[in-house]
Amino acid sequence: MLKMVMLQKYLYLCRGRSGSAAAARMAFFGLTATLLIFSSYAANSKQQVEEPLQFTYSGEKGPEKWGTLNPKFSLCGNGKSQSPINIITKQVVPNKKLKPLIRGYHPVNVTMVNNRITVAIDYPKQTGGIIVDGKPYALKQMHWHSPSEHRINGKRYAAEMHMVHVSDDGNVITVATLFKNGPPDPVLTKLHKQFNELAYEVKSHEKAPNSVESFPPKELRTTPHKYYKYTGSSSVPPCGEGLTYLVLPKARSISREQVEGLKAPLDMECKYNARPCQAINGRRVEVYEE
Numbered sequence: 001m002l003k004m005v006m007l008q009k010y011l012y013l014c015r016g017r018s019g020s021a022a023a024a025r026m027a028f029f030g031l032t033a034t035l036l037i038f039s040s041y042a043a044n045s046k047q048q049v050e051e052p053l054q055f056t057y058s059g060e061k062g063p064e065k066w067g068t069l070n071p072k073f074s075l076c077g078n079g080k081s082q083s084p085i086n087i088i089t090k091q092v093v094p095n096k097k098l099k100p101l102i103r104g105y106h107p108v109n110v111t112m113v114n115n116r117i118t119v120a121i122d123y124p125k126q127t128g129g130i131i132v133d134g135k136p137y138a139l140k141q142m143h144w145h146s147p148s149e150h151r152i153n154g155k156r157y158a159a160e161m162h163m164v165h166v167s168d169d170g171n172v173i174t175v176a177t178l179f180k181n182g183p184p185d186p187v188l189t190k191l192h193k194q195f196n197e198l199a200y201e202v203k204s205h206e207k208a209p210n211s212v213e214s215f216p217p218k219e220l221r222t223t224p225h226k227y228y229k230y231t232g233s234s235s236v237p238p239c240g241e242g243l244t245y246l247v248l249p250k251a252r253s254i255s256r257e258q259v260e261g262l263k264a265p266l267d268m269e270c271k272y273n274a275r276p277c278q279a280i281n282g283r284r285v286e287v288y289e290e
Contacts, residue, residue, distance in 0.1 A: 053116060055237050056269035063275050066237050076239035082278035083232030083245060084149035087285055092228060098288035101175070101246060102131040103221050105139060107214035112191065114198045114265040117236065118143045118273055121215065129165050130173065132246075137165035137173050142216070146262045148178050149235050149274045150247050159254050159262060160274070162235075163220070172243045182253035187219050188261070198265035224248050226289040235275045 055061045055069055067077020075082070106128045110121050120143035129138040141164045148157035159179040166172050179185065188195075194210040227248050233241040263271045 053267060053270070056117070056267065057271075057273050057275075058269045061269070066239065070237070073237040073239065075233065075241060076237050079233055079239055079241055079278075080281045081231055081233055081241045081283060082239060083235045083243070084151070084275060084277055085230065085232065085280050085283075085285075086151040086154060086277045087228050087230075087247060087249075089153055092285045092287040095229075095286040095288065098229065098286060099133060100223050100288070100290070101227055102223060104128045104131070105216050105221050107216070110212050110215050112194045112198070112210045112212055114201065115143075116265075116267040117270045118145065119195070119198060119262060119265055121212065127216075130175065132173055132244075135167055135171075137167045137171070139216075140164050140166050144262050145235075145274045146259050147272070147274050149277075150176055150178065150245075151277055152178075152247075152249055156274075157251055158256075158259055174243060174245050176245055176247045178248065178251040179254035179259075180251040181256060181259075184255040184258055185252055187217055187252075188254065188258045190215070190217055192261070195261040195264070199261070202265050224250065226250065226287065228285055228287050230283055230285045232278075232283075 053061065055066055055073070057063060061069060063076075066073050067075070106126060108124055108127050110123060112119060112121050120141055122141050123139045125138070127139045129136055131137070142161065143164075144159060144161050146159040148160035150160060151157075157178040158181045161177040161179070163175040163177070164172065165175070191212065194212060197210050227246045229244065229246055231241075232243055232245050233239045234243060263273075266273060
């Protein structure tokens with residue numbers, strides 16, 4: 001969860017810059033608004049106050065309506081660099097200048113929260129992060145979508161995990177991991193107890209901290225051999241643009257029971273919490289491969 005002092009720091013770093021820095025500022029503002037929405041829902045859940053969701057994934061507040069729900073959500077309807085997208089492998093562009101994705105996460109104690117639109121983990125400052133093009137990005141949040149939001153050659157996967165990272169100058173990179181149906185995912189297995197507790201809270205209306213020790217585990221610290229890179233947006237309102245996505249095409253395995261576990265704590269209109277693919281509008285999708 002981003003604290004106000006961190007928001008002030010990033011606003012200061014982004015102030016007065018132009019060009020790519022302006023895009024970074026817009027991306028950070030979009031990310032900030034999104035995380036604050038998540039934090040608001042989590043806080044209300046703790047207070048046992050069920051305020052109406054600002055958006056959902058079906059019904060009158062579904063994705064096709066997002067751009068009209070709030071003036072601040074206008075990019076959801078008219079943005080030109082929106083996410084997710086369908087990645088067509090025949091159209092991706094190899095870029096030999098891309099570097100390996102170095103992941104250096106430190107195990108920390110965290111709390112898992114039910115935002116009603118997704119289940120998320122907010123990370124403290126000392127978690128570490130990734131290095132892209134020589135620049136460090138700190139891990140801020142992890143959350144899940146089911147089914148997957150991104151597709152590869154039209155194929156939709158069982159689930160998708162987003163690990164959101166922010167640099168000191170406000171640039172945002174989301175590492176997207178896809179999941180296919182199969183044996184249980186060991187990372188989610190470590191969270192089995194917490195997911196069950198979140199589902200129980202929904203039924204019982206009883207709230208309690210869902211702490212997780214030594215997270216993220218080693219399975220999320222390996223260096224991938226391949227990734228796709230493109231510029232997109234937050235996939236939830238306000239759909240701020242200028243974010244970079246690194247989509248890992250090697251899908252992890254997830255059991256059907258784990259998929260149901262991801263959905264169980266969510267609002268009824270958010271069980272299928274995947275935004276449809278958006279128009280690519282001539283954007284370049286690059287690929288790194290060892």
